Amino acid sequence: MxxxxxxxxxxxxxxxxxxxxxxxxxxxxxxxxxxxxxxxxxxxxxxxxxxxxxxxxxxxxxxxxxxxxxxxxxxxxxxxxxxxxxxxxxxxxxxxxxxxxxxxxxxxxxxxxxxxxxxxxxxxxxxxxxxxxxxxxxxxxxxxxxxxxxxxxxxxxMGATDSQWKQAMIDQLTALERKDVADEVMADYNAQIAASKERIGGLLDGKTVIVAGVDDGQFWIQRETFVTSVMRDLGLNVVTMAPRGPTDTDYATFYGLEDLDVFDQADFILLQNIDAPDTQSATWKRVRAVQAGHVGELPYDLNSGLALTATALAADLAEKVQVMR
The missing domain is CATH 3.40.50.1980 (Nitrogenase molybdenum iron protein domain)
Known part of the structure; x- marks a missing residue:
C-alpha cells in the first residue's frame, strides 16, 4: 500500500x-x-x-x-x-x-x-x-x-519501531496488571518459534531473505519491522536497506521498476500483494528469486500485530519457505 x-x-x-x-x-x-x-x-x-x-x-x-x-x-x-x-x-x-x-x-x-x-x-x-x-x-x-x-x-x-513489539506488549500488559498473560503468550510464541525452526531445518542456511511489497508501480523492502523481527527470531538472515529518497518511510525503502536489481541479493522473498499487476512485469520476473520460484506471500493480516499474530506468522513462514526444497 x-x-x-x-x-x-x-x-x-x-x-x-x-x-x-x-x-x-x-x-x-x-x-x-x-x-x-x-x-x-x-x-x-x-x-x-x-x-x-x-x-x-x-x-x-x-x-x-x-x-x-x-x-x-x-x-x-x-x-x-x-x-x-x-x-x-x-x-x-x-x-x-x-x-x-x-x-x-x-x-x-x-x-x-x-x-x-x-x-x-x-x-x-x-x-x-x-x-x-x-x-x-x-x-x-x-x-x-x-x-x-x-x-x-x-x-x-508497538514500540519505537514495530520490531520492538515484544517489549512494548509486555510493558503494556504488565501496566494493566496482566503480567501473567504476558508470560503465557510469550511462552506460546517461543514454542512456535522452536517448532517453526525445526520445520525450516537447513533450507535457508547460508541464504538471505527479503520482506517486500508492491503496489501502484512501487516495490518496497521492509526494514526493522514486526515481520523482520519474527524472521530474526527464526534465525533467518534478513536483508534490509537504508533510506534513499523522500518517498521512503520509517519502515520501508521504495524502488521503481528500474531499480529491481536490488532484489537479486535475496534467495527468498516474502512479498505482500503477491498478485499485484506489477508482479507480471518482465523486470520483476527477471529477479533471481522470482525466476527460481522462491517467493512466498505475506498475508495482510500477518503484516503487523502482537503475540497472537506473531505466533501465526511464525507458523506461516515455516510453510512458505518450503518452496526452497
Missing part, C-alpha cells in the same frame, strides 16, 4: 467521523495514548476504578476492568484486546484475519473496515473503553483531530 493510499484511507476516516460530530481540534489533546473525555452512563461508571499506565513517556488513566470494550480496528487493537482478555462487545471485522476465529461468540460486528470505522455503531454499544492501534492514533495527532465524546481509548503501542 503506497503512502498516498494510506493517507487517502485516513482522510476518509476523518471525513466520516467529522460529519458525525465526533472530532474536535488540537485543544482537546490531553496526552499520548488516550482519548480522555468520557460521556454517558457507561463512561461515568468506568471512572470508579481506573488504572494509570504510561505510553511513550505520557501517563493516562483507563478502566482497570472494563465491562464493554469496542475494538475499533481488527489488527493490533484486536490482537491486544484478545490477549488482555477484555470483554469485547463489538469489533471491527476482517473476514480474512486469523484473529476472527478467536473473537468471543456473540461479539457484534461494527461493519465497515479497519480504514473507516462506523461512529454510530461504536456509540450504540455504550462502550466504557475503546481499543485502537497506535498507527491510527498517530494520524489523529498529526492532524490535530481527536474523538472525544465516546469513551476512554487504549492506544496499543
Amino acid at each position: 503506497t503512502t498516498k493510499t494510506i493517507d487517502d484511507e485516513f482522510a476518509r476516516i476523518v471525513g466520516s467521523l467529522s460529519r458525525r460530530g465526533f472530532l474536535t481540534g488540537a485543544a482537546a489533546l490531553a496526552g499520548v495514548g488516550l482519548l480522555s473525555a468520557c460521556s454517558g452512563q457507561s463512561s461515568e461508571a468506568a471512572t470508579e476504578d481506573m488504572v494509570e499506565i504510561e505510553v511513550d513517556g505520557e501517563k493516562y488513566r483507563i478502566p482497570r476492568d472494563p465491562k464493554r470494550v469496542v475494538v475499533v480496528e481488527a489488527r493490533g487493537g484486536l490482537d491486544f484486546a484478545l490477549l488482555a482478555g477484555y470483554p469485547i462487545v463489538a469489533s471491527n471485522w476482517d473476514e480474512k484475519s486469523h484473529l476472527m476465529t478467536m473473537v468471543p461468540e456473540g461479539t457484534a460486528k461494527l461493519g465497515g473496515t479497519n480504514n473507516e470505522p462506523n461512529a454510530e455503531a461504536i456509540l450504540s454499544h455504550e462502550p466504557d473503553l475503546l481499543v485502537v492501534g497506535e498507527g491510527w492514533w498517530k494520524y489523529y495527532q498529526e492532524h490535530s483531530l481527536l474523538g472525544t465524546d465516546i469513551a476512554p481509548v487504549l492506544v496499543v503501542g
